[in-house]
Amino acid sequence: AQTVTQSQPEMSVQEAETVTLSCTYDTSESDYYLFWYKQPPSRQMILVIRQEAYKQQNATENRFSVNFQKAAKSFSLKISDSQLGDAAMYFCAYRSTTTSGTYKYIFGTGTRLKVLA
């Protein structure tokens, strides 16, 4: 069964600095998608970034980028120039193909990011 592991329950970063959140996953699939979601105090889940496994190039969205290592099954999120508004819970997610041919999404346990002024 596919699993997603986030080993850092909590991280802190100084405003304007860079922080990296870790995520590893386990799968036997060769083609899949990985995601990072942000959940601010409002609890509304927001997509941060998405990576397709067959693409070698790491995805980037403004200050957010990923380091995707397919062989190591690692998918870390780097936040550059951290801002106070980045403080949130971050979830790593994997899109899994089910036996019925549809998809389901498996989430990690989350990393709470604190941004210090």
Place this chain on the structure above:
Amino acid sequence: DVKVTQSSRYLVKRTGEKVFLECVQDMDHENMFWYRQDPGLGLRLIYFSYDVKMKEKGDIPEGYSVSREKKERFSLILESASTNQTSMYLCASSPLRAGNTIYFGEGSWLTVV
């Protein structure tokens, strides 16, 4: 914009009550999901549905059932609520096309007393 609407943000129910959590999406998505979120446990999948009247168990289906009579609506049912079902419940939807993301509602806080 995709809109996933959960009918109740906050509910307080008594042990043994039957509880309905309703979710509606407006983007004609085939897939719909119910997750439970607890501190330290992340999001755990309860049930999901890929078509009307079709459902599959997630990782923690015990004590829950679901109903999908219309494509846009997916209901989570707690047949007999228990205190260990006190949690945040998140509904989500996604299209069937490969690679597309999952869109979430704002969540329903359920307290069972």
